[in-house]
Each structure stands twice: as C-alpha cells, then as structure tokens.
Amino acid sequence: MPKLSYAKALNRALSDEMARDPSVFVMGEDIHLALTQTTTGLLDRFGPQRVVQTPLSEQGFTNFATGAAMAGRRPVVEYQIPFLLLLVIEQIANQANKFALMSGGQTRVPVTYLLPGTGWRPGWGAQHSDQPYSVFAHLGVKTVIPATPTDAYGLLTTAIRDDDPVMVFAPMPALGIREDVDYADLAPIPLGVGLVRRAGTDVTVVAVGHLVHDALAVAEELAGEVSVEVFDPRSLYPFDWAGLAASLERTGRLVVFDDSNRSCGLAGEILATAAEEMRLDAAPKRVTRPDGAVVIGCAPGLDLAVQPSRAQLTNAIRAVLKS
Amino acid sequence: MNAARLYRTMRLIRRFEERAIELVRSGDIASGIHPCIGQEAVAAGVCAALRPDDIVLSNHRGHGHLLAKGSDPGRFLAELAAKDTGIDRGRAGSFHPSDFSVGVYGASGTVGHGAAIAAGVAWAVGQDSDRVVVSFFGDGAVSQGALLESFNLAALWQVPVVFVCENNYYATTLPADTAIAGTVTGRAEAFGIPAYTVDGQDADVVLEAAAGAVGRARAGGGPSLLEFSTYRYEGHHTFERTMRLRYRDEAEVARWRARDPLALQASRVAPGERERIDAEIETLLDEAVRYAVESPQPDPLDAFDHLYAGGMRVRAGVSHA
Incomplete structure (x- = not known):
C-alpha cells in the first residue's frame, strides 16, 4: 500500500x-x-x-x-x-x-x-x-x-x-x-463524528489533533497498568457529544488532552458538558497549554516547558484513576 | 430613463422612510432606522444605470438601495418591523437587509468592509457574464484600511465593480473634514482607479456619472469610484431624535435642504403625472404599512432557523440532560 x-x-x-x-x-x-x-x-x-x-x-x-x-x-x-x-x-x-x-x-x-x-x-x-x-x-x-x-x-x-x-x-x-x-x-468524513482510536475500559482520553498520537503512545506505555480509551473528536464544532457519552458510559473517567490555552479553551467545554450530562465516576482532568501567552519566546526549551506533554497526560490519567 | 421614473423611485424612498419613522415612533420598528432622507438621488440614479441582473452591496443606510433595485415595499417594511413575512424573515431588520431576488447581496454592518465582499462577487460573476456590481459606502468608510485593500484587489484583478461613496459629510457625528486626510477620490486614484466627485443632489447628474462607470465595468474596463456629494436631512439614526446632539449647524442643514433632490426631480415632471405617481405611492405604502403591522412575529421556536445554510442544529443554552 x-x-x-x-x-x-x-x-x-x-x-x-x-x-x-x-x-x-x-x-x-x-x-x-x-x-x-x-x-x-x-x-x-x-x-x-x-x-x-x-x-x-x-x-x-x-x-x-x-x-x-x-x-x-x-x-x-x-x-x-x-x-x-x-x-x-x-x-x-x-x-x-x-x-x-x-x-x-x-x-x-x-x-x-x-x-x-x-x-x-x-x-x-x-x-x-x-x-x-x-x-x-x-x-x-x-x-x-x-x-x-x-x-x-x-x-x-x-x-x-x-x-x-x-x-x-x-x-x-x-x-x-x-x-x-x-x-x-479515501472518502469524505462527516462533521461531528468522532472516532475511538483505541478502545479501553478504565479511562477516556479525549485527544485533539496531533495530540491524538501522543495520547496513543501514552496509552500503549500504560497498557500493563490501565486500559485507556482514546477518543478523537476530529470535529470540534459540531462536536460528537453522543460519541463522548458512549465512551464515558464504558469508562466513567475522563481526561482531556487539548492544545488550547486553559481559560475558556475547548477542554473546559468538554469537562463542563461531561459533568452536566454524562456518566463520571471521578472528577475529570484536563491537560492544556497554560493561561496567557502560549509560547514564551524563541528558545525551544522554554517553549517546550509550557506545551501539553505526554508526562502531564500520564500523571493526569493516574490521578483520575485514584479518585 | 425618463424623469417620471426617477421621480417615482425617489418619492417612494422618501415616503417609505417617512412612514418607517412613524412606525419607529409607534414602536412597530423596535430597532429604529438609519434614514437616507436627503440622499435619494444617489440610490435612484445609480440603480437606474443598472440592469435587473446587476448586483448591489448595501450598507446600514440602505433602504434607498433596496427600493431603487426593486424590492417590494411591503415585504421590506415587514423586514424593518422584524416580521416573519419580511424579505429576510425578520433576521436582517433595517440594519442588514438583503434581497437576492433583486440582486441585493446584503449590507455589512462593519463600515467599509462590504467593499471587498462586493469585489469578490464582481470577480466571480465577471468570469462568465457581463454583470456589474455596485458597492455603496459612506464617508466614514474611507478611513478603513479594509476599503483600501478592496481597492487594491479590485484594481489588480480588474473586476467589474463600481465603488459608490455617498459622502454626506458626517460619520455618525464626526465631520468628514476632521476625519479624512487627502481626498476620497485620491484614495482610489492611488490604485489606478478612475474616480470622480459628482453632485449627488441631482438625479440626472448621478445617473449620467453612474452610467459611465457601469458601462466601463461592463465592457471589461475594471473598477471606478464615484463620490457623490450629498446630505442626510435626518440624524444618523432615529435615536438621535431624543438626543439633541447639535453637531451640525442649522444654517448648513438649511442650505442642503434648499437643494432637496426630490423637489428638484419633481420640477422635471408634469404636475398631473406627479399627482398620479404620488397617489399611487400612497396607496402602495398604505398597503405596505398594513402588511408590516399585521404580519406575524417570527416564532421563537424557529430562533435557530438559518443559523447554518446546511441546517445544522445547535445546542441550547441550557442542558436538559
């Protein structure tokens, strides 16, 4: 191929x-x-x-x-x-x-x-x-x-x-x-239809864009410890709320992995909707960019320190499993 | 174009707006309106130079543009009253009216930003037809960078658009001579666009200038700009009637009222013909007012209609789960 x-x-x-x-x-x-x-x-x-x-x-x-x-x-x-x-x-x-x-x-x-x-x-x-x-x-x-x-x-x-x-x-x-x-x-993909990239039973990770690949890598690393479901919404507006609800019915736990700034970002909307309308057995978490300036300057190391990372996602997954 | 037809269009605009102001006072038009009374010769003269399949992009002071292009007064007045029977189902009101059945592709509320939309329409229709697009804006728009971007694109790609600046000398309350460095025409000329300042109170003069610019665009000669010198007799918006802002000198208003474009055009029509036209318009507007007032309000259950052309439904503001 x-x-x-x-x-x-x-x-x-x-x-x-x-x-x-x-x-x-x-x-x-x-x-x-x-x-x-x-x-x-x-x-x-x-x-x-x-x-x-x-x-x-x-x-x-x-x-x-x-x-x-x-x-x-x-x-x-x-x-x-x-x-x-x-x-x-x-x-x-x-x-x-x-x-x-x-x-x-x-x-x-x-x-x-x-x-x-x-x-x-x-x-x-x-x-x-x-x-x-x-x-x-x-x-x-x-x-x-x-x-x-x-x-x-x-x-x-x-x-x-x-x-x-x-x-x-x-x-x-x-x-x-x-x-x-x-x-x-190769074919058209409808708006508002997400995709379960990896099936799991313990926690749903909603990952956005390129972070889907990081989420899949973390899910694989944690495979012996926790069963992670990775949900890729693909379309952010309209959003596949029914697809997310179905995933949370299976797992009851939620982490959102989102490259937005934290305040008023997409992750906040996903957590809020899940909290209002869906099954959640534990307080959810989000891993995002920080508030405010999303990139610090021209030093790659400085920037990397504020990008959402695999290590932060790993910690968040472990935290929602404990609660 | 005979004098009687121009007179009829101008009389319709004048009386339509006077009736609309009555409906503002009675509360039937909740938004108020931006009246164009005093500027009727520009809308009438420019649109008289157009074919029915030509296109107009209007602005917030746009009632004259739609009426001159042929919109139905009853459905338009119903739109101002935000009724479900209005041209835009009450979604446009007085501020953003469009009427695609007569080639009016909308009115942008962002001053000066409609011109690039007009240039894009002109670029598209110009590729397989000889249709022409007119973009109306006021003197306030010429300080917007976006307007200069649209001049650049229109001139680069030689699109069939006529930019029409209705210079009524005040952007809301701001006098043009305190806002515009250089000149309106100089802005267009800098992009290689032919530009002329023309008397906007004489419909014959407006029509002649517009016919030249429209003909040039139709023949593939590209964009032009016409700056019409005109004046609004009313305030910027009907809310001004309650405010006494006093940004215009009474002698200045009187001077411009002495050059009433409707009175000038009336003088070119035989009295008998004029009376017949006036009576016809009163009958038409009596019916239009009745239609606007008696038409139903849009159903709140339909509030999400037309948000998306594809019909996508949105989540309500409260969760029912």
Whole structure:
C-alpha cells in the first residue's frame, strides 16, 4: 500500500475537489509556488483563475472569498500562519458566518479556511505558534482538526462540500505523519463524528489533533497498568457529544488532552458538558497549554516547558484513576 | 430613463422612510432606522444605470438601495418591523437587509468592509457574464484600511465593480473634514482607479456619472469610484431624535435642504403625472404599512432557523440532560 503524508493528503483532497467541481478555487499567499505544499501542482493543472495568488491583504481577500461564495463559488482560503486568523476573525465570524442567518436563508457562504501548520513551531517566537481553534468553536464557526492523513483528506473534502464556512486546522506537528492508505478508501468524513482510536475500559482520553498520537503512545506505555480509551473528536464544532457519552458510559473517567490555552479553551467545554450530562465516576482532568501567552519566546526549551506533554497526560490519567 | 421614473423611485424612498419613522415612533420598528432622507438621488440614479441582473452591496443606510433595485415595499417594511413575512424573515431588520431576488447581496454592518465582499462577487460573476456590481459606502468608510485593500484587489484583478461613496459629510457625528486626510477620490486614484466627485443632489447628474462607470465595468474596463456629494436631512439614526446632539449647524442643514433632490426631480415632471405617481405611492405604502403591522412575529421556536445554510442544529443554552 502507498504511504500518504498528511500534507500530501491535503493537496490530494484539494486537487480532487477542484477536478470534481469547477466552482472550487483556492486563494492565498505564495500558493503558486506552494510554500506550504498544499497547492503543489495545482497552478499547472487548473490555471491562475482557480489558483489565485493574493497580496498580503488578509482582511481584503477573506471578505473577497465571502463575496465569491455568495456568487456561487466554493473558495478555499489558505493562511500560512495561524496568527493571521486573529486578523480576520471579524471577516469570518461576523461576515461569512452570518450571511445565511441575516439573509433569512436566501444565501450561503461555502468557504473553507485552511490552516496548514497550526500550533507550536520550535523557536519561531511568540507570534507564529498559536492554536486558536477554541476561539472559532466558541464563535460558532464549524471547526475541524484532523489527526491523520486519511482524516485530513476526508475532513477537508467535507469542508469544501459543506454549505457553511468551515475552519480546517492542520497541526504543524502532524504534517509529516505518514500512513499506509489504499487511495480507493479515501472518502469524505462527516462533521461531528468522532472516532475511538483505541478502545479501553478504565479511562477516556479525549485527544485533539496531533495530540491524538501522543495520547496513543501514552496509552500503549500504560497498557500493563490501565486500559485507556482514546477518543478523537476530529470535529470540534459540531462536536460528537453522543460519541463522548458512549465512551464515558464504558469508562466513567475522563481526561482531556487539548492544545488550547486553559481559560475558556475547548477542554473546559468538554469537562463542563461531561459533568452536566454524562456518566463520571471521578472528577475529570484536563491537560492544556497554560493561561496567557502560549509560547514564551524563541528558545525551544522554554517553549517546550509550557506545551501539553505526554508526562502531564500520564500523571493526569493516574490521578483520575485514584479518585 | 425618463424623469417620471426617477421621480417615482425617489418619492417612494422618501415616503417609505417617512412612514418607517412613524412606525419607529409607534414602536412597530423596535430597532429604529438609519434614514437616507436627503440622499435619494444617489440610490435612484445609480440603480437606474443598472440592469435587473446587476448586483448591489448595501450598507446600514440602505433602504434607498433596496427600493431603487426593486424590492417590494411591503415585504421590506415587514423586514424593518422584524416580521416573519419580511424579505429576510425578520433576521436582517433595517440594519442588514438583503434581497437576492433583486440582486441585493446584503449590507455589512462593519463600515467599509462590504467593499471587498462586493469585489469578490464582481470577480466571480465577471468570469462568465457581463454583470456589474455596485458597492455603496459612506464617508466614514474611507478611513478603513479594509476599503483600501478592496481597492487594491479590485484594481489588480480588474473586476467589474463600481465603488459608490455617498459622502454626506458626517460619520455618525464626526465631520468628514476632521476625519479624512487627502481626498476620497485620491484614495482610489492611488490604485489606478478612475474616480470622480459628482453632485449627488441631482438625479440626472448621478445617473449620467453612474452610467459611465457601469458601462466601463461592463465592457471589461475594471473598477471606478464615484463620490457623490450629498446630505442626510435626518440624524444618523432615529435615536438621535431624543438626543439633541447639535453637531451640525442649522444654517448648513438649511442650505442642503434648499437643494432637496426630490423637489428638484419633481420640477422635471408634469404636475398631473406627479399627482398620479404620488397617489399611487400612497396607496402602495398604505398597503405596505398594513402588511408590516399585521404580519406575524417570527416564532421563537424557529430562533435557530438559518443559523447554518446546511441546517445544522445547535445546542441550547441550557442542558436538559
């Protein structure tokens, strides 16, 4: 079976959707030379009208995509660096995401916002390593974060076909992951459907994005001591609450492993919902980024000290088992 | 375009808003409105230069734009009253109206940010048609960086958009001469966009300027900017009627009232024709008011309708489990 990398899966999904549907086009910075590899080969295949290279004008081209979408296109907008999302929150959450509502259903805005490289970049400093997916889930923008190449293909495909704005976060640490795949098995994955990556009976670990792989490694390390179930939500908004409830029915214990800042982050929402609505036999725990600045500076060692880690997850799992 | 048709559009806008202000006073329009009374010649003249399949992006002072593009006054007034029978099912109100049946693709509440949306619409429709898009904004918008980004993209890619600045000289209470360094047209010219300052109180002059810019865009000549010099006779919003803000000099208001665009256009229509039009509009608006007032409120059980085009249901704010 061929090996498919995460980055190549994004490229393949985009290419397949552009071939399937002439209304799909991609726009962003440096995409003619495929700086992020997402658009490799697309300019030659589809031409500059469908591979639209933009100036450094994020607010302008984000709104531009909204207009193109209302005129019947399906734009995929790429942002090289996650902090650029902070510049266009208004254009995504207050413009694109509200036109269906404000028009009483007369229009739709099927834009995909693709972030091929979110989260920590070693040594890149305070402004290049954000992971703001909780912000968009909070604002009600559909948000997915695939952990594997197969899911990267399937969720990007679904995002492009969806009639609403969808954020696709591709975590930097996951981009190099490779997976044996049969190309015939690559298919759209519905929003709001999580996946039990590893079945277990003692504790459910909800792991987000690239942290799924760390959670699986910890589960394997602890296999002789505790049976860990790893639940990958894949889609953060909508969230597969029924899938989580089913997992907690089996285990009754919960740890959330989330690359968000602690205050008002996704992990807090998962703990709160589980506490209100689901079986919990012990107080749950979360392992997240700290409050406040998520990256300290340009010293990789300094940054690593504040990233959610396997050691922290191991400790949290042991703690919820004791209580 | 004959004078009577322009007059009819302007008279409709004027009387529609006067009736809407009555409905604000009676509490039927809870939000209040941003009246465009005094600026009717711009909406009427610009939209008269458009074809039915051309597209308009409006702003918060947009009633004239929709009416000039052909929206039904009854369904529009019902929208202002936030009724389920409104054009946008009461989800837009006075602030964000769209009417896709007549080519009005919405009104952004973020001043200046609708222009890039308009440029994107124009880019998309320009690839397989000769349709033209008009983006309306006010003098307040020209201080927004996002507006300059949309000028850049529109000029780079030569999209068929006409940027229309309705310069009424006040951004809420802020006088334009204390807010704008340089000029409105100079901003567009810096991007290679032809730009003209035009009298916005004379509908004939507006129409002529708009026809030129629209024709240029339709022929593939790219974007233009038209700055119309105009004035709103009412406050920024109807809430001003309770505030006595006094940011405009009474002599200045009187000067602009003496250049009433509706009176000017009326002078170009024979008295008999004018009376017939006025009577027709009163009948139309009597019916529109009745429709707006008597229509049902949206059902609170439908509050989540249209949040997502795909119909996704959201969790309520309280847990029932």
